[in-house]
Structure formats: C-alpha cells, structure tokens
Amino acid sequence: MRIAQVAPLYESVPPLAYGATERIVHYLTEELVRRGHDVTLFASADSDTSATLVAGCERALWRDPNVWDTSAHHVRQLEQVARLCHDFDILHFHGEPIHFPLMRHLGCTCVTTMHGLLLPSDHGPLLREFSDAPLVSISNSQRKPVPWANWVRTVHHGVPxxxxxxxxxxxxxxxxxxxxxxxxxxxxxxxxxxxxxxxxxxxxxxxxxxxxxxxxxxxxxxxxxxxxxxxxxxxxxxxxxxxxxxxxxxxxxxxxxxxxxxxxxxxxxxxxxxxxxxxxxxxxxxxxxxxxxxxxxxxxxxxxxxxxxxxxxxxxxxxxxxxFTAARMADDYLDLYVGLRSCTDAIIGT
The missing domain is CATH 3.40.50.2000 (Glycogen Phosphorylase B;)
Incomplete structure (x- = not known):
C-alpha cells in the first residue's frame, strides 16, 4: 500500500527524548516499511526514517528557539499533504485535528488517531461537526468522554x-x-x-x-x-x-x-x-x-x-x-487501512 503518516511537528520522529505520539509514529512507520509498503512520513526535517520524508519544518518546533507560532508550520504541512494526497491509498493523521476541514475536500481515504485526552466541552462540538471523520482511539477508556464519535477501532500502542x-x-x-x-x-x-x-x-x-x-x-x-x-x-x-x-x-x-x-x-x-x-x-x-x-x-x-x-x-x-509489540500494532492498522480503503472504493463505485 501507499501510506502517508502525518506526524505533529512539535518533536522529531522519533523524538530525542519525550514525545509519545512521535515515538509511536516512528515505530509504526518503520514496521510498515519493513513489510514492503511505500510509506511517506510528513514530519520535521530532523526526523530519522526509512520512509520518504516530507519536511514541514527544519527542526522539531519545541526544539527550535526561533519558533513562536507553531500553528503556522502545521498549516504549511497540511498544504504539503493536500498537494500530494492522491499519491496515497490512505492518509493517516496523528496530530491535532486541524486537518478535519481539509479531509472533506481531498476525496481521499483518511483516518485520524486521537492521541490525547478528549474533553466533552472542547472535542464534543468538533466531533459532532465532523461526525464523518473516521477516528482511532488508543484505548477504550479514551473514548468515554465522547463515546458517540465516529470510532472505527481501538489500537493499543506497540513497541519493537x-x-x-x-x-x-x-x-x-x-x-x-x-x-x-x-x-x-x-x-x-x-x-x-x-x-x-x-x-x-x-x-x-x-x-x-x-x-x-x-x-x-x-x-x-x-x-x-x-x-x-x-x-x-x-x-x-x-x-x-x-x-x-x-x-x-x-x-x-x-x-x-x-x-x-x-x-x-x-x-x-x-x-x-x-x-x-x-x-x-x-x-x-x-x-x-x-x-x-x-x-x-x-x-x-x-x-x-x-x-x-x-x-x-x-x-x-x-x-x-x-x-504490545509494534508488529501487532501494525497488523491492526493495516487491517483498518484495507477496510477503510474498501469502503472508499465502494462509495466511488456507486
């Protein structure tokens, strides 16, 4: 499969030290590449990856003393994704959900892993507005504040x-x-x-x-x-x-x-x-x-x-x-990718 992994830009992939989301993106990306998939990673330029790297900034934003407005770099990253989106079978987003408006207009198969704590007052209105956005939870517990959202799977993290x-x-x-x-x-x-x-x-x-x-x-x-x-x-x-x-x-x-x-x-x-x-x-x-x-x-x-x-x-x-191995995590995500891609193909076919 041709897979895009879209990481947040706060830390490199993998991170130098702290950075659970970026670490998981790295483990997943490397396992997918090892299995022969064509993977492109959208991340900071100081990332270390076996995938094709599309850099959204020169250095991890939290490590760059010259960076003040991190949103500017993430908006630029979204434009990079949009420009290349039709090169992929699936776009897998891992950052904050600022990409939701874009997803509706890309005409591509997309999925978002929600990595953080969800709050009914903040995420509730957002997820009701974008009720068509396929979401992955990293635990069943994470879903409890918004159980009605468009959850398509829970995928526990895994490490090599x-x-x-x-x-x-x-x-x-x-x-x-x-x-x-x-x-x-x-x-x-x-x-x-x-x-x-x-x-x-x-x-x-x-x-x-x-x-x-x-x-x-x-x-x-x-x-x-x-x-x-x-x-x-x-x-x-x-x-x-x-x-x-x-x-x-x-x-x-x-x-x-x-x-x-x-x-x-x-x-x-x-x-x-x-x-x-x-x-x-x-x-x-x-x-x-x-x-x-x-x-x-x-x-x-x-x-x-x-x-x-x-x-x-x-x-x-x-x-x-x-x-909790990276291989099991990759199995879960690949199974999900195939299912989501089949749904997209069926919709296009109709």
Missing part, C-alpha cells in the same frame, strides 16, 4: 521488542518516568517510595508552562528527600532504557484519565512491573500479578511494592510480547 531487553535481576530502586505535571503526581511517587523504604529515581521533562509547578511542588520534595530521591532530568536513548530495565518497578500514581501510557508497556518489555493507580487506560494495560498491580491509593501502591519479589519478570515480558 528488541529496544527493551528483558532484565530479570533489577536493582532496588523505584522509578517515576514521565512529564513532570500535576496529573501524573510525581509527588505521590515520592511518598510511595518513602512508605516502601526504597530509593526513587525521577526522570522527566519540565516544559516551560510547568516550571512553576516543578519549582513550587517538586523541588522542595527533592531537597527534603535528597538521600533517597534522585532527579535525573530528561533522559533519552540507552540511559532511558537502562533506567527502565534496572528498576524494581515503575510507579504511575496518575490522577487523570491517561489515554494510554506508553512508558508502561516499555517497562513491561523489560520485565519491569508497573504499579499504577486505577485510572484511564491503565485498566486495559496492566494485569494484576502478571505485569504489575492496579491500586487505588498511596498505601495500596506501597503494599504492592512488598509483593515485587513474587512477580515473575519473564512472565511480565511475555505479557508484553503477546499484546
């Missing part, structure tokens, strides 16, 4: 197994890995580690809009617990993989409806169990006593830490391999 090797002999630290924002509650990770009596490593990006939260709420905790809590900043590459694979467990004390949580399956790939609050997609990702535990509060999370020695990390890895 070789990127995260199994480690059956972890170190004795707990890990919090992710953006430092209130909804992910890194402060609760500190409390869980304190109750469990284990050191904690925190690794994550602090975006400009979140610096006040970091300064007011997290830095004081780091100072108070300097002997047991280590903040590593934004990690990438091999250092990030080592953090995940050597952790006794990954802590996800989320207090928001996480649409998926890519880091959870990355940890599972290493055999590292996930201790997560029972919110959002965690209930679809984490299996109790297999890949970790779902808990309701800090005390429940600390109690789960005491059960870590009984969990089989090789079994955790097998659970990942059966459900």
């Amino acid at each position: 197994p070789n990127l995260f090797p199994l480690n059956t002999k972890p170190d004795d630290y707990l890990l919090f890995l992710g953006r430092i924002i209130p909804g992910k509650r890194p402060d609760l990770a500190v409390e869980i580690a304190r109750l469990a009596g284990l050191p904690l490593k925190i690794a994550g990006v602090v975006h400009p809009g979140e610096r006040e939260y970091f300064h007011d709420s997290i830095e004081p905790l780091l100072k108070q617990n300097s002997r047991s809590v280590e903040y590593l900043g934004e990690t990438r590459g091999k250092a990030r993989e080592r953090l995940l694979s050597h952790a006794a467990a990954l802590l996800l004390p989320i207090e928001w409806e996480e649409p998926f949580g890519l880091v959870a399956i990355e940890a599972m790939a290493c055999g590292t169990p996930v201790i997560a609050f029972r919110r959002g997609a965690m209930q679809e990702v984490v299996e109790d006593d297999v890949s970790g535990w779902l808990v309701d509060d800090v005390d429940g999370a600390a109690a789960a830490v005491t059960r870590l020695p009984a969990l089989d990390r090789a079994r955790c890895r097998r659970a990942f391999e059966s459900r």
Whole structure:
C-alpha cells in the first residue's frame, strides 16, 4: 500500500527524548516499511526514517528557539499533504485535528488517531461537526468522554521488542518516568517510595508552562528527600532504557484519565512491573500479578511494592510480547487501512 503518516511537528520522529505520539509514529512507520509498503512520513526535517520524508519544518518546533507560532508550520504541512494526497491509498493523521476541514475536500481515504485526552466541552462540538471523520482511539477508556464519535477501532500502542531487553535481576530502586505535571503526581511517587523504604529515581521533562509547578511542588520534595530521591532530568536513548530495565518497578500514581501510557508497556518489555493507580487506560494495560498491580491509593501502591519479589519478570515480558509489540500494532492498522480503503472504493463505485 501507499501510506502517508502525518506526524505533529512539535518533536522529531522519533523524538530525542519525550514525545509519545512521535515515538509511536516512528515505530509504526518503520514496521510498515519493513513489510514492503511505500510509506511517506510528513514530519520535521530532523526526523530519522526509512520512509520518504516530507519536511514541514527544519527542526522539531519545541526544539527550535526561533519558533513562536507553531500553528503556522502545521498549516504549511497540511498544504504539503493536500498537494500530494492522491499519491496515497490512505492518509493517516496523528496530530491535532486541524486537518478535519481539509479531509472533506481531498476525496481521499483518511483516518485520524486521537492521541490525547478528549474533553466533552472542547472535542464534543468538533466531533459532532465532523461526525464523518473516521477516528482511532488508543484505548477504550479514551473514548468515554465522547463515546458517540465516529470510532472505527481501538489500537493499543506497540513497541519493537528488541529496544527493551528483558532484565530479570533489577536493582532496588523505584522509578517515576514521565512529564513532570500535576496529573501524573510525581509527588505521590515520592511518598510511595518513602512508605516502601526504597530509593526513587525521577526522570522527566519540565516544559516551560510547568516550571512553576516543578519549582513550587517538586523541588522542595527533592531537597527534603535528597538521600533517597534522585532527579535525573530528561533522559533519552540507552540511559532511558537502562533506567527502565534496572528498576524494581515503575510507579504511575496518575490522577487523570491517561489515554494510554506508553512508558508502561516499555517497562513491561523489560520485565519491569508497573504499579499504577486505577485510572484511564491503565485498566486495559496492566494485569494484576502478571505485569504489575492496579491500586487505588498511596498505601495500596506501597503494599504492592512488598509483593515485587513474587512477580515473575519473564512472565511480565511475555505479557508484553503477546499484546504490545509494534508488529501487532501494525497488523491492526493495516487491517483498518484495507477496510477503510474498501469502503472508499465502494462509495466511488456507486
């Protein structure tokens, strides 16, 4: 198939560090190319891909100090897509839904994966207006605010197994890995580690809009617990993989409806169990006593830490391999592409 993958331009594909959406676009694109499909990736020029690259900007927008108005670059990207759209069997969009008005006029088969949190007050009116837009959810939980939208499939994320090797002999630290924002509650990770009596490593990006939260709420905790809590900043590459694979467990004390949580399956790939609050997609990702535990509060999370020695990390890895590989994700999307393309052909034929 001739497939266009349209990525947001905020981070490169793959991203240097943080950037779950761009990371998933990369894994999907590379798997599709490996299978012999003709793939074109619309992304920033500093992306690294086996596909044909159409660059919408010179550098990832969040990495370019000269960029102020990110919307200007995304509008230009849409024009690039429109100019080339008839070269493809399907256009797969992954960014914010600014492309919806364009889709109606292209006369092409399109699909959009919604990667973020959906809000009834914001996305409700939009999705009612564009009720014909085929949408993919990344979890069933993600759909709950707008269950009536034109959902055509749920496709859970997947990652290449070789990127995260199994480690059956972890170190004795707990890990919090992710953006430092209130909804992910890194402060609760500190409390869980304190109750469990284990050191904690925190690794994550602090975006400009979140610096006040970091300064007011997290830095004081780091100072108070300097002997047991280590903040590593934004990690990438091999250092990030080592953090995940050597952790006794990954802590996800989320207090928001996480649409998926890519880091959870990355940890599972290493055999590292996930201790997560029972919110959002965690209930679809984490299996109790297999890949970790779902808990309701800090005390429940600390109690789960005491059960870590009984969990089989090789079994955790097998659970990942059966459900969350990039190959399985590509299978799901290819099946969807064929079905959507058949529908388009049938409409044109009539």
